[in-house]
Each structure stands twice: as C-alpha cells, then as structure tokens.
Amino acid sequence: MTEQTCECCEPLERQSAVSESESDRESATTAVEDGPSVDRWLGETAVMETPLPEDVQTAMERFFGDVSITTLAEWVTELRDRIGGGSIEIDDLCHADEETGHWGELDGTRYDFQCFYDAVALAELSSKSVEVRTESPDGTVIEARATGDGDVTATPTTAVVSFGVATDGSAAMNGGPTLEDAYTSICPVVTAFPTRSAYEQWAAQTPVATVGLPISAATGVATGLVDE
Template structure:
C-alpha cells in the first residue's frame, strides 16, 4: 500500500488492487436524497463509527453527530475548536474580507454556520481538482462545479476512542476522510481505492453535519 497524504489530522491509505472495493455497488455509498442525515449508513461505516466509541449504536449521520457531541461534552463546537492552520493551505474560507486557512475544508462550512454569515470556500480534491463553494450560514450551500461531491466517514484503522474522547480524537479519525470532489464518479473511484469506511453525497447537501455540530 502507499499512503495518501492528508493535510487534516492524519493519513488514509490507498488500497492495493487486490484489496480494493471496486466490486461493491456504488449506490450503497451514495446519500443523494433530501434527508441525508437520516439515511441509513452502509454496514462498514456504522461498524467503524460504533467501534470508535466502543459501545455506541450508530445508524445514521444524525446518530453520529449526536453521539460525538454527547461524548465530547454535549455542547456546540465553537470557532476555536476548528482545525485552523498556522500557514496557507489548499482549504480556506473568506468571511467578511478575512481569509481563514484550515487543515480540512469542512471547517469553513462549520464556520459559516457558527457565524451565520456567508463564506466563500475553496478546496482541492485528493487528485488536485479545485472545488469552490458558497456556504450561506443558514444551512444553504452552492458548489462549483455544480456536480461537486463530498465524502464523510472514518478511517477503518482508527483507534477506539477513550470513554471521554476529545474533539482531537475525532478529528484524527474523521478528517482524513472528509474530502471534496468535482463529481460523484470521482468520489466513488476514490472510495474504492481508499482504506476508509465512507459515504458520499452532493456537496450542496453537506451542511447537515455542520448544523448538527453547532446547533445550540
């Protein structure tokens, strides 16, 4: 295997050809409906997320967000909890004329929800394609290209969290799998090659996780 670098909090490994999931039905990993937070997750994603906590019951992204909040204190995240970068990265958001660089592009989506203001976002896919978005701060998001997709998931070799995991524990397990892609096909190709349990969805539908993390 070769490692694929991630500017977030760790790495995800590319699988060898022998270990790829290319024979899996692609639709099993795509959440394309209106209620992506309530859509049942694939078995491997549910298992990996449950094992991270050790004793959780995870069926949907809504369950995952609720469990994460409860285990890390129960409150909303705030701007200081985001993965800010010390220098320039490929993942940034512009808010009121100020550019914030992050280790994971999804932090810019969360910042828009925290600020309740629009943010212009730029990121790069694992293959280097530029993906841009505008998060409105009230749950809306438009992407360029309009076909853009996003992945969520957890590294399959993530260490089981302690009884009281920190946000840093969660970032280390999750952030390497949260990536943007120019198309659904690009996500699905990456998913078959990557040693992580993931789902994909249209980038325009991706604000639900951020809203769940910041909602009081």
C-alpha cells in the same frame, strides 16, 4: 477570534496512527469493489437519516467503542454528547498554521483549515456567508459559498463530498473520544470531488469505508455540531 492550530489532521496517506488492521482494510476494500451490493451514495435529501453502509457503521461504532450507530444523525448526536453536549466554537475548528488547499473567507479574513468541512462549519457558527475553496485529491479546485443558514452552492454544480471515520478504536480505549480524536479520524477522509464518479473512483482505492453526498446536502453534519 483566536485561531488554534490543529496538528492532528494529517492526510490519509500519511496517517499511521489511525490505520485499520489488515483484515479491516480487506473488508472495506472488498465492500467497495463489490459495487452495487454496497450503496455508498446518500442522495440529495434526508442524508442525515439515511442508513449508512455496514462498514461505515462499524467504523463509527469502533470510534465510540460502546454504542450503535446507524445514521449520520446518530453519529452527530453521539459526538456532541461525548464532547460536552454543547456547540463547538470557531476556536474549536481544525485550523492550520499555514496556508492549505482548504480555506474559507469570512468578512475579508481567510481561515485555513485541514479539511473542507471546517469552512462550512465556520459559516454555520458565524451565521454569515463564507466563500469556500478546497481541492480534491487530484488537485481539482472546487469553490463554494456557504450561506450560514444551511445552504451551500458549489462550482462545479456536480461537486460532492465524502464522509467517513478512519479509526483503529484506540480513542475509545484511552478514555476518549475527544474532539481532537474526531478531527484525527474524520479530516483525512472528508474530501470534495468535482463529480460523483470522481468520488467513487477514489473510494474504490481508499482503505477506509466512506459515503458520498452532494455538497449541497453536506451541511447536516456541520449544522448538527454547531446548533444550540
């Protein structure tokens, strides 16, 4: 398996190409700070079909430019259609050319990635168990085991993951979006946390609208992208 380095997935704080306008930032931040008025937790079940907060829907629609998105299931379906309609391959994952805090071990081989989700996708693509290690923004180590058949167990068991799209809409205007555009927009905000409260504290300080879900329920997006 040939690894290809993805150089597009810089951390959120260093990424300027996909930053939102000032008004969009204020809107997203206000929505988060409003607390109960915006439910950013997708829960334990049916996460792919649960309606997303309006600001997350808006960001996803801006990424595509010409479509309505309500749920993660619709996001995955649209993304697959835009990048060719078929499953992605292991070579298509967002590999790193050096060791990172986000990696998966498959059959004794370590694969370093730019974000947590690729290690889960690696398990789904190979249909084998992958030992996953990732780090939250504060450096907390989170370990997980992705079975390759839709299940993920994590340590600590309270671990959660964020999902969102950081975009300024340029990909849609430039003939895209491409798979690389997706990595550029998604990787910076797909982050694991030891607890739901840790995610919520991060989300309140992050100028990109996101949702949170348990790691155990987080395989839906990966499965949707890799299933034939």
